[in-house]
Amino acid sequence: MDQSFDDVWAECEDLFAQARQTLAVLKESPPAHVVQASVNALFRTTHTLKGMAGMLGYTSFSRAAHRMEDIFDLMRKGRLRSTDSLIETLEAGILALESGLAGIRRGRPEPDDYLHALRRELGELEALARPTEGGTQDLTSLLDLPPDTLKALSEYERTRVTALLLSGMPIHGVAVCLDFATFDERLRAYSEVLGAQGELLSTLPWDVPEDREGLAFLLMVACPAVDPASLPLLDGELLGVTLLADPARVPASLRNPEPEAPELPQAPAPASGPPPPPAAQAVEVEILRLPAHRVEALEARLMAVGQLRDAASLLMRQAKGLDRERPLALLGDMEEGLLEVQKSLLQMRMIKVDSVFSRIEPLVKGLSRDTGKPVKLTFLGGDLEVERSLLGRLSEPFLHLVRNALDHGLEPPSERVAQGKSEAGSLKISASQRGRNLRFDIRDDGRGFDLARIEARGIELGLLTKGQAHTPERLHRLTLEPGFSTQERASQLSGRGVGMDVVRAEIEALGGEVHLSSEPRRGSLIRLSIPLSRAVVSCLRVRCAGQMFGIPLNSVLRVQAGKEPLHGGDQVDVLGMSTPLESLQTCLGLPDPDGQKAFVVLTQPGAASRSVAIAIGVDEILGRGEVLLRSLPELAHSPGIMGGSLQEEGILWVLDPEAILGLAMNSLMRRVAHA
Amino acid sequence: MPESSTWLHVRAAGLDLLLATRDLREVVAPLPVSAIPGGARGIQGVVMHQGEFLPVLAWDDLPGCGSPAGPVTALAVLRPRLGLPIERVVGTLGALPEPWQVPEDSESASAWSGGSGLLGDMELRLVDPDRLVALLRRLRADR
Incomplete structure (x- = not known):
């Protein structure tokens, strides 16, 4: 892709991230001046997005961004109040723009109307914000019509639409597709019949269906109801009747003869009262934008710094013992400095998982509203930091899995209540670091996978053999096959048989795996495990069997010296609790030590206080420190080892606490069995 | 017969081995x-590269391999990111010696070798990276 495009994409990504953050600020009901500053920021963001898209020739995007910009303009002019439902709509709008742009980047065609799904909500907002004085009110935005068609309405048509809606009259659209040869005569016939039923407001050109030839028109008519049977439909003609605008959707404040002025987000009055506390002010953060090619260059530098530091470490190891104190001290300083640079550079690539969660929340709210399924959404582990490039690739799989959970997983409220469940479904999305992997769990309490149906569909598609027993695991995994779907028809959300295979392909391309499980009527769990490549890990450094090890501190409950030499299988006293001990050597398959001087009590990271804790015997406690963890390549994987970090004294092996707990438990059970 | 390439003739694990340069x-x-x-087994450790x-x-853990005849003087880095300790780099060959023998399944070296041929009275054995990686995965799984 053209480098200039790279720059634009990078800038767009940043703009969307800013917009999400600013909307998040608005959701917290901040003081009026913060609302004003936030809305101004959103107005500028959408304005910039509009300009950039226009520059690249994406006219539909530009048009949609313009519409969003208009809404923010209305807000900043005080004509729209910042409410939860307004913020929700705006979030959905920003998400729609972002998803649309991501689609273009992937080579998909540009949609005609990015905001199609929000047309009604945006129309209501625009209607609500129109000035009420001087008869300039305009309710045409309530019409369920494409923006271009709305623009084509004359002043007279706008006035009539507004007056009719205010008087409580619905407006209908009658779309007809007519033959070239007779269209004028036929159009007249339709107009006469509709004119007899109500007020014919307009006859607009309409899109001819792809498989048809002829001319199409939309007749806009105001009447209580259109009776299709009364229309003079001939063979070969197409006819469709829709409700374009329902007067019930006219905002109450406009129907009220003395409407209250919408509550305005006011800027603070100058010099009145004390200034707001600093914490309440919108924080202006200067963002350094790095387009993809510059991030790649930065990563190359990161690699170079890493190599330089490795060379320094190696040199120090080789020079040890020789009389070169001063050069050694200088090298030591250099190595330390390079580690700091390396950590800083690595940190620049990291981003909080929250940034993906913030995109999921408005999506879930929108889907919940559209499907009529209330959802209790919970996020865990949003503070976890992962590489930006990794998270970018995870966004689409996440969004797909969330759509699936709402569409297929969660039952409608009535069905849930009948099953004794709460009316609102639960959707929990968590991120955690497990050993050398990042783990993402998407868990719902819905109906679970219908394994019988999956099996039948698998047999039908020739993916399974009839008469053979198929394990639940095999059946769950079948849903990851390309084109597999048990849905007889695609819904708006999912069920097209595409998506789960794309999820799998994306995760596997990252070297990870997808695991699915479910229980009938109790819910489903989709687990994505992705290997970490590099990370800075805070470790407890220990020595054992002449080697150095690092134990991630988030798994260490306690460090204690033994009163006497310790052996595997001993029970040690930890704060009055008898705790089993196993030596680290034994866990790693090394020969048993004679006796050890200290132990580290390990538990699962983030586990509850009653979870398993085991004391791991080590020879020496060296202290704590931050290390740059590099993962081991697949061929060098070893149980209990998460990766390594090159240190002055050689490689420090970083332990995988969860795996070590498992190995220790196995070893202790063997000891019991052989006792 | 393997696809045409140039071949690096090395000595390792007491054997004369050929490595396709496209695999390096x-x-x-x-x-x-x-x-x-x-x-x-099969992996002696890691280096920072x-x-x-x-x-x-x-090499010691591989079937059909002998003990090193001397100290390691080089490390050949294969494309699947695997380092092979080399005792001596002998030279390059433009073509494989003929006749070329495809290894029998019963041959111990068939687990990692893509065949062998005679150059004069010297037996040259080709290292097949795909077979070698598959063997290492099996050794890891068997532990």
Whole structure:
């Protein structure tokens, strides 16, 4: 892709991230001046997005961004109040723009109307914000019509639409597709019949269906109801009747003869009262934008710094013992400095998982509203930091899995209540670091996978053999096959048989795996495990069997010296609790030590206080420190080892606490069995 | 017969071996190998190569391999990111010696070799990276 495009994409990504953050600020009901500053920021963001898209020739995007910009303009002019439902709509709008742009980047065609799904909500907002004085009110935005068609309405048509809606009259659209040869005569016939039923407001050109030839028109008519049977439909003609605008959707404040002025987000009055506390002010953060090619260059530098530091470490190891104190001290300083640079550079690539969660929340709210399924959404582990490039690739799989959970997983409220469940479904999305992997769990309490149906569909598609027993695991995994779907028809959300295979392909391309499980009527769990490549890990450094090890501190409950030499299988006293001990050597398959001087009590990271804790015997406690963890390549994987970090004294092996707990438990059970 | 390539003739594990140059990333000076605690057979440890850990083959653990005849003087880095300790780089060949023998399944070296041929009275054995990696995975799984 053209480098200039790279720059634009990078800038767009940043703009969307800013917009999400600013909307998040608005959701917290901040003081009026913060609302004003936030809305101004959103107005500028959408304005910039509009300009950039226009520059690249994406006219539909530009048009949609313009519409969003208009809404923010209305807000900043005080004509729209910042409410939860307004913020929700705006979030959905920003998400729609972002998803649309991501689609273009992937080579998909540009949609005609990015905001199609929000047309009604945006129309209501625009209607609500129109000035009420001087008869300039305009309710045409309530019409369920494409923006271009709305623009084509004359002043007279706008006035009539507004007056009719205010008087409580619905407006209908009658779309007809007519033959070239007779269209004028036929159009007249339709107009006469509709004119007899109500007020014919307009006859607009309409899109001819792809498989048809002829001319199409939309007749806009105001009447209580259109009776299709009364229309003079001939063979070969197409006819469709829709409700374009329902007067019930006219905002109450406009129907009220003395409407209250919408509550305005006011800027603070100058010099009145004390200034707001600093914490309440919108924080202006200067963002350094790095387009993809510059991030790649930065990563190359990161690699170079890493190599330089490795060379320094190696040199120090080789020079040890020789009389070169001063050069050694200088090298030591250099190595330390390079580690700091390396950590800083690595940190620049990291981003909080929250940034993906913030995109999921408005999506879930929108889907919940559209499907009529209330959802209790919970996020865990949003503070976890992962590489930006990794998270970018995870966004689409996440969004797909969330759509699936709402569409297929969660039952409608009535069905849930009948099953004794709460009316609102639960959707929990968590991120955690497990050993050398990042783990993402998407868990719902819905109906679970219908394994019988999956099996039948698998047999039908020739993916399974009839008469053979198929394990639940095999059946769950079948849903990851390309084109597999048990849905007889695609819904708006999912069920097209595409998506789960794309999820799998994306995760596997990252070297990870997808695991699915479910229980009938109790819910489903989709687990994505992705290997970490590099990370800075805070470790407890220990020595054992002449080697150095690092134990991630988030798994260490306690460090204690033994009163006497310790052996595997001993029970040690930890704060009055008898705790089993196993030596680290034994866990790693090394020969048993004679006796050890200290132990580290390990538990699962983030586990509850009653979870398993085991004391791991080590020879020496060296202290704590931050290390740059590099993962081991697949061929060098070893149980209990998460990766390594090159240190002055050689490689420090970083332990995988969860795996070590498992190995220790196995070893202790063997000891019991052989006792 | 393997696809045409040029071949690097090396001596390792007491054998004369051929490595297809298209399978090689580079040949580098030997680096100190760090053993992995509890590591699997077939891998003696790792070295730091281009900022990442590179696993280094343990020839001793491979069927049909002898003991090294001398110290390691180079490390051949294969494309699947695996380092092969080399005792001596002998030279390059433009073509495989004929007749070329495809290894029998019963041959112990068939687990990692793509065939052999005679150059004069010297037997040259081709290292097949795909077979070698598959063997290492089996050794890891068997532990």
